[in-house]
Amino acid sequence: MLPMTQNVSRLRVVIVGAGFAGLNAAKGLAHAPVQVTVLDRKNHHTFQPLLYQVALAVLSPAEIASPIRNVLRGANNTEVLLGEVTGFDLQRRLVRTDKLEFPYDYLVVAAGATHAYFGHPEWEQYAPGLKTLEDATEIRGRVLLAFEQAEREAFTSRVTPSLNFVVIGAGPTGVELAGAISDISRHYLQHDFRSINPTQARIILLEGGPRVLPVYPEDLSASAEKQLREMGVEVRTNALVTGVEPGLVTVGRGAETQRIPASVILWGAGVSASPLGKMLGVPTDRAGRVVVEPDLTIPGHPEIFVIGDLAAARFSENKLVPGVAPAAIQMGKFVARQIRRSVAGQPREDFHYWDKGTLATIGRSRAVADFGRFHISGYFAWLSWLFIHLFFLIGFRNRVMVMLEWAWAYVTYNHSARLITEPKEHDREAAQSKMKAG
Amino acid sequence: MLPMTQNVSRLRVVIVGAGFAGLNAAKGLAHAPVQVTVLDRKNHHTFQPLLYQVALAVLSPAEIASPIRNVLRGANNTEVLLGEVTGFDLQRRLVRTDKLEFPYDYLVVAAGATHAYFGHPEWEQYAPGLKTLEDATEIRGRVLLAFEQAEREAFTSRVTPSLNFVVIGAGPTGVELAGAISDISRHYLQHDFRSINPTQARIILLEGGPRVLPVYPEDLSASAEKQLREMGVEVRTNALVTGVEPGLVTVGRGAETQRIPASVILWGAGVSASPLGKMLGVPTDRAGRVVVEPDLTIPGHPEIFVIGDLAAARFSENKLVPGVAPAAIQMGKFVARQIRRSVAGQPREDFHYWDKGTLATIGRSRAVADFGRFHISGYFAWLSWLFIHLFFLIGFRNRVMVMLEWAWAYVTYNHSARLITEPKEHDREAAQSKMKAG
Numbered sequence: 001m002l003p004m005t006q007n008v009s010r011l012r013v014v015i016v017g018a019g020f021a022g023l024n025a026a027k028g029l030a031h032a033p034v035q036v037t038v039l040d041r042k043n044h045h046t047f048q049p050l051l052y053q054v055a056l057a058v059l060s061p062a063e064i065a066s067p068i069r070n071v072l073r074g075a076n077n078t079e080v081l082l083g084e085v086t087g088f089d090l091q092r093r094l095v096r097t098d099k100l101e102f103p104y105d106y107l108v109v110a111a112g113a114t115h116a117y118f119g120h121p122e123w124e125q126y127a128p129g130l131k132t133l134e135d136a137t138e139i140r141g142r143v144l145l146a147f148e149q150a151e152r153e154a155f156t157s158r159v160t161p162s163l164n165f166v167v168i169g170a171g172p173t174g175v176e177l178a179g180a181i182s183d184i185s186r187h188y189l190q191h192d193f194r195s196i197n198p199t200q201a202r203i204i205l206l207e208g209g210p211r212v213l214p215v216y217p218e219d220l221s222a223s224a225e226k227q228l229r230e231m232g233v234e235v236r237t238n239a240l241v242t243g244v245e246p247g248l249v250t251v252g253r254g255a256e257t258q259r260i261p262a263s264v265i266l267w268g269a270g271v272s273a274s275p276l277g278k279m280l281g282v283p284t285d286r287a288g289r290v291v292v293e294p295d296l297t298i299p300g301h302p303e304i305f306v307i308g309d310l311a312a313a314r315f316s317e318n319k320l321v322p323g324v325a326p327a328a329i330q331m332g333k334f335v336a337r338q339i340r341r342s343v344a345g346q347p348r349e350d351f352h353y354w355d356k357g358t359l360a361t362i363g364r365s366r367a368v369a370d371f372g373r374f375h376i377s378g379y380f381a382w383l384s385w386l387f388i389h390l391f392f393l394i395g396f397r398n399r400v401m402v403m404l405e406w407a408w409a410y411v412t413y414n415h416s417a418r419l420i421t422e423p424k425e426h427d428r429e430a431a432q433s434k435m436k437a438g
Numbered sequence: 439m440l441p442m443t444q445n446v447s448r449l450r451v452v453i454v455g456a457g458f459a460g461l462n463a464a465k466g467l468a469h470a471p472v473q474v475t476v477l478d479r480k481n482h483h484t485f486q487p488l489l490y491q492v493a494l495a496v497l498s499p500a501e502i503a504s505p506i507r508n509v510l511r512g513a514n515n516t517e518v519l520l521g522e523v524t525g526f527d528l529q530r531r532l533v534r535t536d537k538l539e540f541p542y543d544y545l546v547v548a549a550g551a552t553h554a555y556f557g558h559p560e561w562e563q564y565a566p567g568l569k570t571l572e573d574a575t576e577i578r579g580r581v582l583l584a585f586e587q588a589e590r591e592a593f594t595s596r597v598t599p600s601l602n603f604v605v606i607g608a609g610p611t612g613v614e615l616a617g618a619i620s621d622i623s624r625h626y627l628q629h630d631f632r633s634i635n636p637t638q639a640r641i642i643l644l645e646g647g648p649r650v651l652p653v654y655p656e657d658l659s660a661s662a663e664k665q666l667r668e669m670g671v672e673v674r675t676n677a678l679v680t681g682v683e684p685g686l687v688t689v690g691r692g693a694e695t696q697r698i699p700a701s702v703i704l705w706g707a708g709v710s711a712s713p714l715g716k717m718l719g720v721p722t723d724r725a726g727r728v729v730v731e732p733d734l735t736i737p738g739h740p741e742i743f744v745i746g747d748l749a750a751a752r753f754s755e756n757k758l759v760p761g762v763a764p765a766a767i768q769m770g771k772f773v774a775r776q777i778r779r780s781v782a783g784q785p786r787e788d789f790h791y792w793d794k795g796t797l798a799t800i801g802r803s804r805a806v807a808d809f810g811r812f813h814i815s816g817y818f819a820w821l822s823w824l825f826i827h828l829f830f831l832i833g834f835r836n837r838v839m840v841m842l843e844w845a846w847a848y849v850t851y852n853h854s855a856r857l858i859t860e861p862k863e864h865d866r867e868a869a870q871s872k873m874k875a876g
Contacts, residue, residue, distance in 0.1 A: 043586060043858045062498040067856040069630040079593055079632045082586040100594050133859050148481060148520040155517055156538050192507040194517045404842075418505040420481045421571050 010035040010077075013339060014095050014104040016085050016276065018045050018068045020328035021308030021335075022110035028336020030075035033343060037102055038080045039095065043067055046133055049325055049389055050402070052173065054136035056180035057144065057188075057418040061133045063402050085111070087279050090301060106303050106339050109276060109290075110332070113309040113323065116270030116287070123244040129267040130173055139266060141420045143181065146263040147189060147198060148420075154195035163201040166249050166262040168241050170207035171214065172360045174268025175224060178205040179363030182231040187364065188418075203232065204260060206239040206251060208269075213360055213368065215322070220368040223377040227366045241269075271323065273310050280304070285312045294350040296335060302348070305338070307331035315353035325392070326356055359385040448473045448515075451777060452533050452542040454523050454714065456483050456506045458766035459746030460548035466774020468513035471781060475540055476518045477533065481505055484571055487763055487827055488840070490611065492574035494618035495582065495626075495856040499571045501840050502831070523549070525717050528739060544741050544777050547714060547728075548770070551747040551761065554708030554725070561682040565703040568611055577704060579858045581619065584701040585627060585636060586858075592633035601639040604687050604700040606679050608645035609652065610798045612706025613662060616643040617801030620669040625802065626856075641670065642698060644677040644689060646707075651798055651806065653760070658806040661815040665804045679707075709761065711748050718742070723750045732788040734773060740786070743776070745769035753791035763830070764794055797823040 011034045015022045018040040029036050044065040053059040068080050083097040088107070095102040115129035128138050146163060153161045167178045181203050189198040205212070205228065211221040212228065212235060225235050242257070243250030249265055251258045273288035282298045283291045289312035292298060296305050296313060308328040313321040321327045334351050341348065357371035359381060367381035376384070390399050449472045453460045456478040467474050485502040492499055506518050521535040526545070533540040553567035566576050584601060591599045605616045619641050627636040643650070643666065649659040650666065650673060663673050674689070677696075681688030687703055689696045711726035720736045721729045727750035730736060734743050734751060746766040751759040759765045772789050779786065795809035797819060805819035814822070831837045 043582060043856070060498040060500040061857055061859065065857050067630075070856065073629055076632075079589075081590050081593060082583075083590065100590070133857065137859070144481060145520075152519050152521065152538070155519060191511055192505075194514075418481070418508065419499055419503050419571065421499065421575070 011105040011343060012037070012103060013106045013108065014039065014102050015108040015110065016040075016095065017110040017112055017274075017308070017310075018042075018071075018080075019048070019110060019112045019308055020325045021112075021332040022108065023068070023071060024329045024332025025108050025110065025305075025307065025335045025339075026072055026075065026078055026332075028333050029339060030072070030078065032077070032336070032340045034077065034106070034339065036075070036078040037104075038068060038072065038078060039083050039085055039097065039102070040068060040080075041082070041084045042132070043069070043082055044133070045071055047392075048131070049392075051130050051133070051136050052176040052180055054133065055130055055139040055143075055177065056184055057140050058180075059402060061137065065133055085276060088276075090281065090304070093303070104303075106305070106342075108305045108307065108335055108339075109280065109310060110306075110308040110328075111274035111276040111310050113271045113273045113287075113289075115267055116272035117267070118270060120244070124267070126246055127168060127244050127249075127265040127267040129269075130177065137421065139177075140418075142264045143184075144418060144420050147185075147193065147196070147201075150196045150263070151193050160196055160200075162261065162263075163196070163198075164260065164262045165201060165203045165264050165266070166260055167203070167205045167266045167268055168244070168249065169267065169269025170205050170209075170212035170235070170237070171268055174205060174207070174266075175212055175228065176361055177266050177268055178203050178228060178233045179231060179361070179366065182228075182233055183363045186232060199232075202234065204234045204236065204262075206241055206249070206260075207235070207237045208240045210237050212237065216358070216360065216368065216370055217375060220370055220375050220377065223375075224360065224362055224368050227362050227368075227378070231363050231366070271309070277306065277310050280306070287312075295338060295348040296331060296351050305335045307335055313351060313353070315351075315355075321353045322358070324358060327353055329392075330354060359388065361385045449543040449781060450475070450541060451544045451546065452477065452540050453546040453548065454478075454533065455548040455550055455712075455746070455748075456480075456509075456518075457486070457548060457550050457746055458763045459550075459770040460546065461506070461509060462767050462770025463546050463548065463743075463745065463773045464510055464513065464516055464770075466771050467777060468510070468516065470515070470774070470778045472515065472544070472777065474513070474516040475542075476506060476510065476516060477521050477523055477535065477540070478506060478518075479520070479522045480570070481507070481520055482571070483509055485831055486569070488831070489568050489571070489574050490614040490618055492571065493568055493577040493581075493615065494622055495578050496618075497840060499575065503571055523714060526714075528719065528742070531741070542741075544743070544780075546743045546745060546773055546777075547718065547748060548744075548746040548766070549712035549714040549748050551709045551711045551725075551727075553705055554710035555705070556708060558682070562705070564684055565606060565682050565687075565705040567705040567707075568615065575859065577615075578856075580702045581622075582856060582858050585623075585631065585634070585639075588634045588701070589631050598634055598638075600699065600701075601634070601636075602698065602700045603639060603641045603702050603704070604698055605641070605643045605704045605706055606682070606687065607705065607707025608643050608647075608650035608673070608675070609706055612643060612645070612704075613650060613666065614799055615704050615706055616641055616666060616671045617669060617799070617804065620666075620671050621801045624670060637670075640672065642672045642674065642700075644679055644687070644698075645673070645675045646678045648675050650675065654796070654798065654806065654808055655813060658808055658813050658815065662798065662800055662806050665800050665806075665816070669801050669804070709747070715744065715748050718744070725750075733776060733786040734769060734789050743773045745773055751789060751791070753789075753793075759791045760796070762796060765791055767830075768792060797826065799823045 013034045013036045015038045026038050047064040050064040072078050087096045117123045150161050150163045165181050167174050185198045185201040212225050213221045239251045249260045277290040290306040291312045298304050309323040315321045359369040361367040365379050365382050367385045369376045369381040451472045451474045453476045464476050482503040482505050488502040491497040510516050525534045555561045588599050588601045603619050605612050623636045623639040650663050651659045677689045687698045715728040728744040729750045736742050747761040753759045797807040799805040803817050803820050805823045807814045807819040
């Protein structure tokens, strides 16, 4: 039983989320005989691997984000709409947003993941994570303001205040953030201040487990930790955070408790899948990811695919496909292919993840790379990281611009994206109360 | 009687505001035997003439703004501090900010101007003006969201909703905004939507006076209006706005009243000087500008200079120096020179404004230019505008980047700065209430 559609000759595909997975599914369907609707909360696709560069003022938002409409401009069968999905009706085959309902014949859910605060959602306001452009400008503002406040304090009181940056979690994001703060305080800001010495800022990276980059091989973890220490980052492993409040991070419990003063606290720890996963009413794993079939559909619904960070897909006996961009891209392309096959009356295939290796950047000229049998560290790992990420950055223009920005910043140690911008809170609140009153 | 200073051998100069006037005063004192403190509410200098390009998604904030620290990095005698000035003590020679006091021997007040809502401050929330980067991203968000909402409505209801952009005030800012909306709806967004036709958006420019660009010669006003009409902008002169509310602009009174529905309302009208002018306790003009002596000081205080948009300086019998960037730059340089002369025991000079002509841009390849005896319009006026503004843009890197962005956008009709980003209101409010409670 097909839902009512205006154009019954074409099957409807609804894609929820325009991250790497959703966008690649849409691209793969651009010339297929289906009608595609892409729903996203934002009007832009964000190149998440470079988000930390926006957070630390190397790049500007527009250099790592593209309007979704722009990316899918060539796909005449595709409608992009701004909206937040609030639920699904699997029986009637409908996607619900706050106001509207969208019927589908095939549904692709690629809603991604967000930060997990280990049952402490109240920590988020004091320790922002890094998932969106807004997060990135928020972090940028906090980091730069901390230097400004220290300068003002030092100028007037003639006493140098302590300047501690605490990064919680030493996964790839935490390591990137800690390394980037080291870069800007040691190199880029060096000559900007008169009363403080930015190179004396402390950067403390806290990891609950025994080593940094826990999902990497042990030798690369060790190398990453060594590189971080060389950059002046204080790495503390087995340091379980038990409290986050304004200006203070608590580690450990009981007699072991340590209280670390912090000018800025950043969150690089857990990830939890989008709540949309649970709304599908099928089994999810501990992180909220939807357990999918070999063809990335959910049990009993061959018309519903779950892909990207939201999917718990197995790629060998006991290994899950990792939540990285290349996996999301592969899943998106795979699903587009399966929908094209189904429309053409061909049987489904199984998804196979092709692990091309993983890279984590640490800072200027520093990174680690795991290419299976080859593990590399330092400058060449960083160069690989650089070129792979530039290559995958969406849009030729962005690629060229980002390369120029980097070359400029690398040679001159000069960042011009170092802007602190704030939302007009007062105006917005006034507007809201007016509208409520009116 | 000098105030207490830590370094009595050096006189202290405090500069309030790092716009064109303040920044040029600071630059002119970089190698003078004085100690300079620059106070600004923002950490960045904004190149205001290009702000409308950020508002309409052609450029990114970082391309038209530079961190003040960065610009003044070479000035070892200069301290840049973030802070909002709340008052002056002219007797004790102190500048007050929320928490601190700064003693001065010479004071340069260059606090600029803001929008004037003609006694209706409540209109601001519905009709944002364009003075800061935050204003620009706010306007960008509203304009792009209007297209997104129209697309969603058209997609679901199959009825094309009306899409009206109303710009109030046809001074240079209003004309730029109206022209830029025409550019993006007619050219850049043309192929991005499926259910609406962006080229059918209406753009209505309302001017209370009898002609657009009222401060320009009449022939250029006429040319500007003609160019606007060719771009599809509906120009309505002698249209006095009497009401602004969400989605609606009211023009005229009584039987003549017109009500214009508006998806987005933008403010390009009046300008009023910073309230800091009045705090100096000397005569101000109707717009709140401080009436200054021929050497740009205030009466009875040869140690206090007021410059830039905040100053009402006479440059001929009955003409005021206009509130444009070249005038502010000239004033800043002049004041730095006078302070250097005073320190060296030389007498003051009088300020002479050198009018190099004025340009107003209207849109892609369209502008008007008033070079005294020469009036030019259209493509060559636009080229002049382009090169003059690129030349004065601060920082070589920004100049090159902006030129590349423009060339790219001009040739391809492709804007990648078309991002809608929002402040995290909920988080901020939560954080604030927490902090108040805590």
